[in-house]
Amino acid sequence: MNVHLPVKPTAPTPSDKKPLLEVVDLKKHFPVRGGVLSRVREWVRAVDGVSFSLERGRTLGLVGESGCGKTTVGRTLLRLIPATAGRVTFNGEPVFDLSRRRVRDLRRNMQIIFQDPYGSLNPRMTVGSIIGEPLRVHGLARGAELRDRIGKLLEKVGFSREVGSRYPHEFSGGQRQRIGVARALALEPNLIVCDEPTSALDVSIRAQVINLLGDLQTTGGISYLMISHDLAVVRHISHDVAVMYLGLIVERASTETLFRHPRHPYSRVLLSAIPIPDPNRHRHRQRVVALDDEIPSPINVPSGCAFHPRCPLYALKNRPKECRELLPELRRIGEDSASLVRCHFAEETDQHLAKPTLENKDDGSKGSGGATK
Amino acid sequence: MREKNAEPAGASSDRRPLLEIIDLKTYFRTDEGLARAVDGISFSLDAGRTLAVVGESGCGKTVTALSILRLLPMPPGEFAGGKILLDGRNLIDLPPRELHSIRGGDVAMIFQEPGTSLNPVFTIGNQIAEAILLHRRMSRSEARGEVLRVLKEVRMSEPERRVHQYPHELSGGMKQRAMIAMALSYNPRLLIADEPTTALDVTIQARILDLLRTTQAKHGMAVLLITHDLGVVAEMADDVVVMYAGRVVEKANVMELFAKPSHPYTLGLFRSLPRVDHESEPLEAIAGSVPQPTNFPTGCRFKDRCYAATAKCDEEPPFVEIAPGHTSACWYATEVGHGSPRHDHAIATSEKPISGEET
Numbered sequence: 001m002n003v004h005l006p007v008k009p010t011a012p013t014p015s016d017k018k019p020l021l022e023v024v025d026l027k028k029h030f031p032v033r034g035g036v037l038s039r040v041r042e043w044v045r046a047v048d049g050v051s052f053s054l055e056r057g058r059t060l061g062l063v064g065e066s067g068c069g070k071t072t073v074g075r076t077l078l079r080l081i082p083a084t085a086g087r088v089t090f091n092g093e094p095v096f097d098l099s100r101r102r103v104r105d106l107r108r109n110m111q112i113i114f115q116d117p118y119g120s121l122n123p124r125m126t127v128g129s130i131i132g133e134p135l136r137v138h139g140l141a142r143g144a145e146l147r148d149r150i151g152k153l154l155e156k157v158g159f160s161r162e163v164g165s166r167y168p169h170e171f172s173g174g175q176r177q178r179i180g181v182a183r184a185l186a187l188e189p190n191l192i193v194c195d196e197p198t199s200a201l202d203v204s205i206r207a208q209v210i211n212l213l214g215d216l217q218t219t220g221g222i223s224y225l226m227i228s229h230d231l232a233v234v235r236h237i238s239h240d241v242a243v244m245y246l247g248l249i250v251e252r253a254s255t256e257t258l259f260r261h262p263r264h265p266y267s268r269v270l271l272s273a274i275p276i277p278d279p280n281r282h283r284h285r286q287r288v289v290a291l292d293d294e295i296p297s298p299i300n301v302p303s304g305c306a307f308h309p310r311c312p313l314y315a316l317k318n319r320p321k322e323c324r325e326l327l328p329e330l331r332r333i334g335e336d337s338a339s340l341v342r343c344h345f346a347e348e349t350d351q352h353l354a355k356p357t358l359e360n361k362d363d364g365s366k367g368s369g370g371a372t373k
Numbered sequence: 374m375r376e377k378n379a380e381p382a383g384a385s386s387d388r389r390p391l392l393e394i395i396d397l398k399t400y401f402r403t404d405e406g407l408a409r410a411v412d413g414i415s416f417s418l419d420a421g422r423t424l425a426v427v428g429e430s431g432c433g434k435t436v437t438a439l440s441i442l443r444l445l446p447m448p449p450g451e452f453a454g455g456k457i458l459l460d461g462r463n464l465i466d467l468p469p470r471e472l473h474s475i476r477g478g479d480v481a482m483i484f485q486e487p488g489t490s491l492n493p494v495f496t497i498g499n500q501i502a503e504a505i506l507l508h509r510r511m512s513r514s515e516a517r518g519e520v521l522r523v524l525k526e527v528r529m530s531e532p533e534r535r536v537h538q539y540p541h542e543l544s545g546g547m548k549q550r551a552m553i554a555m556a557l558s559y560n561p562r563l564l565i566a567d568e569p570t571t572a573l574d575v576t577i578q579a580r581i582l583d584l585l586r587t588t589q590a591k592h593g594m595a596v597l598l599i600t601h602d603l604g605v606v607a608e609m610a611d612d613v614v615v616m617y618a619g620r621v622v623e624k625a626n627v628m629e630l631f632a633k634p635s636h637p638y639t640l641g642l643f644r645s646l647p648r649v650d651h652e653s654e655p656l657e658a659i660a661g662s663v664p665q666p667t668n669f670p671t672g673c674r675f676k677d678r679c680y681a682a683t684a685k686c687d688e689e690p691p692f693v694e695i696a697p698g699h700t701s702a703c704w705y706a707t708e709v710g711h712g713s714p715r716h717d718h719a720i721a722t723s724e725k726p727i728s729g730e731e732t
Contacts, residue, residue, distance in 0.1 A: 231649050279610075279627045
């Protein structure tokens with residue numbers, strides 16, 4: 001691990017323009033049951049119309065706070081839980097229309113790494129059999145060939161071949177997470193959904209896993225959907241970022257655009273809340289603060305723009321009616337055609353709200369500082 | 374916004390610190406042997422200041438915090454040496470009755486999981502009132518008024534409604550506000566905050582940190598902040614103690630530490646940190662993993678993972694003074710980390726490869 005490949009490899013210019021993964025208007029509503037007959041009393045609208053696409057060899061960061069629906073997006077598109085509505089196309093195939101057997105084939109190409117490296121590895125299986133299981137299940141290798149492929153996978157994630165005969169409890173959290181990565185890699189997938197892959201890890205160990213994911217993308221051209229609340233990790237490894245709030249994407253942009261110049265008021269609140277590991281920076285920082293700390297329940301999503309009751313821009317603009325009544329479209333904004341924002345007044349964000357000023361030498365104006373402190 | 378000065382704010386240097394920890398050793402007898410969770414650490418904290426104790430899991434930071442309030446089960450835990458002086462009084466020798474006046478009196482503590490520190494079967498109002506009545510002479514109705522006052526002070530939304538609610542009805546952020554309210558109700562001189570925002574979302578974290586800062590300024594409390602998050606350290610701390618494997622490896626004023634980390638472990642933490650305030654640069658992970666507390670290496674405990682280790686590191690490293698108030702427990706402390714923590718890569722040329730061998 002001495003030589004590091006570039007952190008975010010520039011994706012190979014796709015010969016076919018078709019994205020690897022395309023998600024259109026994905027919805028997942030969970031029933032809340034109650035009463036003697038356990039009738040459905042209400043619905044949790046965890047994901048309520050999410051669309052995005054992901055190209056080969058690229059990483060999309062899906063960020064947001066607890067309850068925004070980001071984890072549900074990952075599980076739904078892998079068909080780990082059934083979707084309520086929407087369409088997912090992977091490698092040109094309609095994921096939700098496939099038969100169970102075809103889904104199994106699909107899973108060869110779509111893998112997931114979970115947050116908890118303790119809960120996701122069977123304690124009674126050796127590391128080797130954990131990593132080899134997908135190969136066995138899919139009937140891709142056995143005997144000496146299986147052992148050889150397990151050995152290669154172990155080496156790929158930085159272990160020696162011998163550790164295959166050990167059990168998960170003999171490993172630390174970061175090492176277990178690398179075992180989880182090796183298992184996800186076993187079938188040589190095109191896509192890995194990473195669900196908070198580093199949240200349970202210590203700083204020094206987290207870097208090992210992040211570097212590993214980056215190296216694998218450079219050498220293997222894997223795409224990642226990086227689901228995380230850790231914005232530093234997301235900035236580090238994603239090409240593009242989508243910000244979710246209460247079941248919807250509220251902003252999507254290239255990573256640098258999003259971190260330097262977020263347009264949605266919620267993105268500003270989120271980015272300006274991150275503690276920066278630099279005591280000098282902290283002093284010169286203006287925070288954009290939401291009007292209310294509490295995120296509304298996804299059972300009772302506010303009308304219009306779901307963020308309006310907490311939105312500093314809404315308050316500064318004297319509570320315009322559209323925000324309360326009309327759900328904003330996810331629309332293009334600015335010169336960058338990849339920048340999308342779901343806000344009626346995104347053009348006025350700069351005028352009213354401070355930029356997150358994460359960088360030392362931040363470009364642009366500081367904004368008027370209206371709702372800042 | 375509060376300025377962080379190189380000099381202790383207000384306090385003259387000849388005054389006795391509020392909290393002084395001298396060569397503290399807290400051990401645990403386990404089936405695997407003696408775990409030297411905290412193994413001879415010293416630091417001090419002046420009134421009104423914030424000291425961050427930073428380190429990764431298993432470094433002993435939480436055991437340090439729990440030792441101060443003597444909240445550890447003994448056995449299996451034991452104090453194997455050292456002193457914890459609060460205003461010159463050694464808490465380790467204190468009889469249980471006097472200890473009671475320290476806990477929830479001079480010293481308050483808030484925890485990472487506010488949910489588990491609140492009793493699920495009592496209302497928030499009840500629990501805070503209980504805490505107040507335990508330590509202050511007042512009637513029940515006066516206490517009720519006091520509950521509302523502290524809930525307002527921590528800017529709890531709809532405090533009149535919250536007093537009648539049970540912990541499960543509150544969000545994580547609200548529960549932590551309730552815990553801070555309870556802590557403030559004693560008017561403590563020292564607040565120990567053990568990862569107070571780790572379980573919270575980032576926007577809520579920012580609000581709780583703001584709250585801690587403003588209430589600290591208002592009450593003049595000292596805060597001992599236990600955290601693994603260097604971002605939180607940068608925002609909150611005046612001074613920083615970096616712990617590794619039961620020992621203090623570096624101590625400095627916050628500006629000094631971030632500008633000139635002088636222990637290879639501290640430097641490693643900075644270099645392995647993905648930054649939200651920079652475009653990506655390759656991360657330099659620290660090789661290997663944290664040693665088990667039953668089996669710490671002799672001499673420098675970081676040597677097996679250190680890029681700069683030599684045979685000399687088998688001996689216990691001394692505390693080397695880098696600058697006034699800035700010390701590092703490394704034989705090569707003066708050579709570590711010239712320049713900024715991110716951009717000087719010259720020293721880390723011989724990083725060891727990561728292998729599975731260290732388990």
